[in-house]
Amino acid sequence: MLVALLDGRALPASELAAIARVKPPTASAHLAQLVAGGLVTDRRIGRHRYFALAGPEVAGAVEALQLIAPRRAVTSYSQSATARRLAEARSCYDHLAGRIALDLADALVAEGAISPLDAGEPGRLHATDGPLGVRLRLGEVGDVGTTGVRSRRPEVRGCLDWTERRPHIAGRLGSHLLAVLLADGWVARVPGDRSLRVTAAGREAFAALG
């Protein structure tokens, strides 16, 4: 777990459990000890709990131990092919995550379509008439579903991206964006995996929009 956290990212408990190949209760107990011992810090966001190394001294100790530890098959998460795909683009619940999601969020903030994002906090959808707003049909975000029932889900919400430690777009807008990107064939689901593939058409379209 500590090795997985070496690059400074914050990872949720479930992810650390999977990396360590143990069940959630075991991971929870172990993480509790790491926190009690001051090796990692935790940050609760919604129903997730993100863990990160407590400081550079801890990272130094882990690295020093790696130097004298017998080499193990580093099937470590950070270098496998699927890990790279996940870091690039993936779905997070019903919205987009990964590098591409952050780029998209930055672009929308720059266009003035949304307020700057804060992890876990609700945001506001402002102008929907910029180039991106028109192309991505942001105007439709207001009316959710056909029931006419006003959802309590905020129209925009920041959701901490665990690969980059910055918030990407969740909420109704996040859901809408993923649906549009899938419908228009810019990204495609990869079976058996949460990762998403950016299609050739998508790559072209993103480039055209800057």
Add this chain to the structure above:
Amino acid sequence: MLVALLDGRALPASELAAIARVKPPTASAHLAQLVAGGLVTDRRIGRHRYFALAGPEVAGAVEALQLIAPRRAVTSYSQSATARRLAEARSCYDHLAGRIALDLADALVAEGAISPLDAGEPGRLHATDGPLGVRLRLGEVGDVGTTGVRSRRPEVRGCLDWTERRPHIAGRLGSHLLAVLLADGWVARVPGDRSLRVTAAGREAFAALG
């Protein structure tokens, strides 16, 4: 046990058992594991068996762990007479350690000769023209050996002093300082021991320099 070996000395099994406050069979089993794991090397001399750290990586790992470990009362070792001598002045690999090393480091920092030390981190050698810098010939530190080969060893490095838990001077400067102090007769080696004796001349010289 590893902490006791941090200064590079080789200690017999019985000594390590006493330091760890365990009986000989326990120490023997533990040391066997340390040897098997490649953390320490052993050397049989007569009916004794001396153990030492396997290398600087191991020392680095132990030091890194000390930085994040809660402080413990180091009771056992700190009371014997030889322990007091070791705490005062000793060699650590090829450089100076102990109280005197820390005083020297503080004085050099105060004079602006070196940047404040950080355990395990490389530092910089700045002015060499202060009273201490001139007296200790810090100007010679730059040219290492006669080969002209640029050593990758940093000119200054912080090395955690296990008696005081503060960094003293290692690196090329540390090596240089010990060589100068020995050459000028300020300190002298004590046979059969890593401890150093501050000579009368040395005491006088240190006092004169503040």
Add this chain to the structure above:
DNA sequence: CGCACGATTCGCTGCCGGGCGAAGTGTCGT
């Protein structure tokens, strides 16, 4: 040669701590 001493091996005990399934808690979304 025999004793003293350092170190090791053997057998045993106590216990800590990792690991899991099942059930509970809080949050999110419909």
Add this chain to the structure above:
DNA sequence: ACGACACTTCGCCCGGCAGCGAATCGTGCG
């Protein structure tokens, strides 16, 4: 209001390891 989900707590089992006493091995010294 309700179900889904992330995480935690509880209770339990089990393996392994630290630690020791007694006996053994090997070396050095008288």
